[in-house]
Amino acid sequence: MEDWVQERREARALRGGRRPAVIPYAGYGGDGWVRVLCRVLLVTPGEEQRALYENMRGWRTFTSISLSTAEVTVSSNGTTATVTADRGGVVDAVVPVSLEPGWREVTLTVPGSEPVQAPIFVVDPATRLGVVSDVDDTVMVTLLPRPMLAAWNAFVLDEHARRPVPGMAVLYDRVRRAHPTAPFIYLSTGAWNVAPALRRFLSRNLYPPGPLILTDWGPTHDRFFRSGQVHKRAQLRRLARDFPDVRWLLVGDDGQHDEAIYAAFAKEHPESVEAVAIRQLSPQEAVLAGGRKHTETDSPVAWHMAPNGGGLERSLREGGLPLD
Numbered sequence: 001m002e003d004w005v006q007e008r009r010e011a012r013a014l015r016g017g018r019r020p021a022v023i024p025y026a027g028y029g030g031d032g033w034v035r036v037l038c039r040v041l042l043v044t045p046g047e048e049q050r051a052l053y054e055n056m057r058g059w060r061t062f063t064s065i066s067l068s069t070a071e072v073t074v075s076s077n078g079t080t081a082t083v084t085a086d087r088g089g090v091v092d093a094v095v096p097v098s099l100e101p102g103w104r105e106v107t108l109t110v111p112g113s114e115p116v117q118a119p120i121f122v123v124d125p126a127t128r129l130g131v132v133s134d135v136d137d138t139v140m141v142t143l144l145p146r147p148m149l150a151a152w153n154a155f156v157l158d159e160h161a162r163r164p165v166p167g168m169a170v171l172y173d174r175v176r177r178a179h180p181t182a183p184f185i186y187l188s189t190g191a192w193n194v195a196p197a198l199r200r201f202l203s204r205n206l207y208p209p210g211p212l213i214l215t216d217w218g219p220t221h222d223r224f225f226r227s228g229q230v231h232k233r234a235q236l237r238r239l240a241r242d243f244p245d246v247r248w249l250l251v252g253d254d255g256q257h258d259e260a261i262y263a264a265f266a267k268e269h270p271e272s273v274e275a276v277a278i279r280q281l282s283p284q285e286a287v288l289a290g291g292r293k294h295t296e297t298d299s300p301v302a303w304h305m306a307p308n309g310g311g312l313e314r315s316l317r318e319g320g321l322p323l324d
Contacts, residue, residue, distance in 0.1 A: 003230045009068075013065045018043055019042065019045050020112050021040070021041050021114060022040055023038060023195075025037040025212060026210065027118060028183060028211050030123055031125055032096060032290060033096055034099065034122070035093070036072075036092075037092055039066065039090050039195075041064050056185070066085075067089050067110075068084065071085075071110065072108055073095070073109045074108060075109075077099065086216075090192050101124035102124075105117040121211065121221050124181040126181070127182060127246055129179045129251070131185065131208075132249070132250050133172070133184055135187075136256070137256070137281065138165060138251060138279055139207060140163070142162065154310065166308045168251075168308070169309070170309055171313045172184065173206065176208045178324055183211075183246075186211070187211060189232065195212050195214055211237045228257075229260075232258075237269070244272070247272060249275055250265070250266075253278060253281060254281060254305075256277050262276045263276075267300070273301045274301070275303070276299075278305045279307065304319060
């Protein structure tokens, strides 16, 4: 049914003169490869910039028309590759491109659109520490587990009304200064539709830049909505494979399933985990979020828990993580 609706919206948009536009997302890479992330939408000619959802309330981001199975050309340093978008217009592909460590760019084009630049963070082979951070209630106060509040935050609330979690940006900045080559990966169960708004929120509140790893919000063959836990577990395993020499600082909160996910990953890949940092919700936040989700934290890695970034920073320092 979803495909049927999508095909008709797509056909109507093309008949109406809309043209493809590539919405680039930050990706990451390693020695000789990059993971390219973007989305292809159909937009009115001349309004390509509006596809970035500037100043739009949440619900408008879910009315965009994607172009399924679009062919996207990725080029950089004389290397060109063609990748195909999925049924939601999302490209998530690994391309063999050699780039120097640090922030770099690749060019993305689809037939009928203007080229755009996608930022790529190439991890230095000598890097040994990285950060994986949850978004909801970890860096941004959203109270997402409560269904009605989740709908309000996703579809109604203006992005400028979202509040950052106290002290988390400072903590991340201290980590970045002490470990300048460390990648920051923001792993969330949110939909790709809200990626531009999340990116602007992180930038506006001075969080270190880094790729957002999100998911599709539509149904699968056996359920109405995709499993956020499965998404997070799969992406953590992928990071362990992509960067076997990097040990990750896993940051989350105790209002959803971060503790269980991180505990399972730490037991499965203890060599890939430096420490786990859990932001504890306040009693009021915990009630609105549907309670705390405690789990067994008996694992071979250190766990740190505090209600804000300042408390986590003190605990991490006492645990021996260099932050100077």
